Amino acid sequence: MRADRIFAYGAAAGLIGDLLLGDPRRGHPVAAFGRAAAGAETRLWRDHRGWGALHTLVCAGGATAAAALAARAVRNRPAAAVALTAAATWSVVGGTSLGREARAIGGALEAGDVELARERLPHLCGRDPQALDGPQIARAVVESVAENTSDAVVGALVWGAFGGVPGLIGFRAVNTLDAMVGHKSPRYRRYGWASARLDDLAGWPGARLTAALAVAAGGRPREAVRAWRSDAGQHPSPNAGPVEAAFAGALGVRLGGTLAYGGRVEHRPVLNGEAGRDVRVADIERAVRLSRRVSVLALGVCAAGRLARGRRGR
Numbered sequence: 001m002r003a004d005r006i007f008a009y010g011a012a013a014g015l016i017g018d019l020l021l022g023d024p025r026r027g028h029p030v031a032a033f034g035r036a037a038a039g040a041e042t043r044l045w046r047d048h049r050g051w052g053a054l055h056t057l058v059c060a061g062g063a064t065a066a067a068a069l070a071a072r073a074v075r076n077r078p079a080a081a082v083a084l085t086a087a088a089t090w091s092v093v094g095g096t097s098l099g100r101e102a103r104a105i106g107g108a109l110e111a112g113d114v115e116l117a118r119e120r121l122p123h124l125c126g127r128d129p130q131a132l133d134g135p136q137i138a139r140a141v142v143e144s145v146a147e148n149t150s151d152a153v154v155g156a157l158v159w160g161a162f163g164g165v166p167g168l169i170g171f172r173a174v175n176t177l178d179a180m181v182g183h184k185s186p187r188y189r190r191y192g193w194a195s196a197r198l199d200d201l202a203g204w205p206g207a208r209l210t211a212a213l214a215v216a217a218g219g220r221p222r223e224a225v226r227a228w229r230s231d232a233g234q235h236p237s238p239n240a241g242p243v244e245a246a247f248a249g250a251l252g253v254r255l256g257g258t259l260a261y262g263g264r265v266e267h268r269p270v271l272n273g274e275a276g277r278d279v280r281v282a283d284i285e286r287a288v289r290l291s292r293r294v295s296v297l298a299l300g301v302c303a304a305g306r307l308a309r310g311r312r313g314r
Contacts, residue, residue, distance in 0.1 A: 001078035003164065004310030008303040010082045011160055014089025015153075015299050022096040029091040033063060034176055041181065045191060052181065052191035056198060059177055064170035071165040088165045092172035094152040095295045098124075099288040102141050106284035109134050124148075126183070127259060139279040142287045143255050146214075146247035147240045149291040151175050154213070154298040155206025161302040161309075174202045200238055207239035209301065210294060211246035217293040218250025225249070227272040231256075234269035241271075248272035251286055253279045 037059045044055045067088065074080035101124045108116040117137050118129035125144040132140065155175065159167035178199035181192035211232075215224040227249030228242055235241025235256070248255040254276035256268045 001081070002310055004306045006078060006081045006085055007160060007164055007306045010085025011089045011157060011299060011303060013082070013086035014091075015093060015095075015157075015295070017086065017090040018093045018096050020096075021090075022100060023094055024091075030172060030176055033059075033173060034180065037177060037180060045187075047187075047190055049190050049193045052188075053194035055181070055191070056174075056177060056194045060170060060173040060195075060198070063173040064166050067166040067169035085160075085165055085168075088168045089156070089160065092156045092168050093295075095149070095291065098145060098148050098152055099291065102145050102284050102288050105137065105141050106281055109138060109281045109284075134281070135278060138281050138284055139253075139255060139257075140259070141284050142247070142251070142253065142279050143244055145284070145287040145291050146244045146255075149247075149294055150203065150207045150210040150239065150243045153291075153295045154210045155203050157298050157302040158206045158209060159202065161306040171202055171206075174199050203239040207243050209298060211242040213294040213297045213301070214243070214246040214250045214290060217297055218247070218290055220250050220252060223249040223252065223272070223275055226275070231269065231271045231273070235271070236268065245271045247287065247290065248276055250290060251283055252276055253283055255279070 037055075040055055040058055044051055044058070070084060071081070074084050101120065105117045105120050105124065108114070108120065114134050114137070117134070118132065121127060121129040121132070121137060121140060125140060127140050129137065152175075156168050156171050159171040161167070163170065174195070177195040178192075180195075181188045182196035182199055183192065211224075211228055215221050215228070218224050224246045227245045230245075231248075232241035232245040235244065244255050248271040252272075252275070254273050255271040256273075257270050258267050
């Protein structure tokens, strides 16, 4: 079986597995990688960019190399190669768990239990929840659903289409490192620089594909394109900007504004400010459904692209 078909079949099986089962409750490979990366950090940490770059190389490079060895071991066994691709896809995508967490917070807000919503919000994003009221929590959830659609699903599929199992695993390793050390706290401002910059590079194609598919699947293509073009560049993140702006336009809401991370306050530009309205609790469900549509479309685009690449190669 050709490599392009192996990816198409394996990625489809892995995404279906995520849709049906969600993340494994125990022994999640991403959690195991996080523990290993944290262990490496205890030995390597210095307040220096070079040591942070070494940490990134050891962790992300090691995970990618291990995935390449596994793929090489099954390259002459098509069934095993499809199974490995499916397992890798299932382990790195997280769309179903993302939707579950978002809906759990939305359910708490609908029931009027803001304290429960605040308690669950850190499971989804790194915001400081205690200062947030119900509408602000709903906005944070919609923004996180948008951004994580790219980070947890589409970006991995894009790199899987480019690089097979090593691409899937490598992207997820880079994204996980960025979540661990890529933020601008005093401890990680220098040490996490390499992880943050590498995540920006790795996330670039997936973010643009996510934004484009949100335009196509959101039901408000003109509004989504307008928000993307006018507001994305004002966002401090080169990848979250296009995704959140396109989701804001597609959903007809305003995103961005003042938020707090790790004890610091950021005043971000408002996305889709002129045409959108404030986020409501019901918009959480709409965002989750849009995320699901974008994920399925991304699988189709990535599989088709990999098959087309295979035909050109022949």
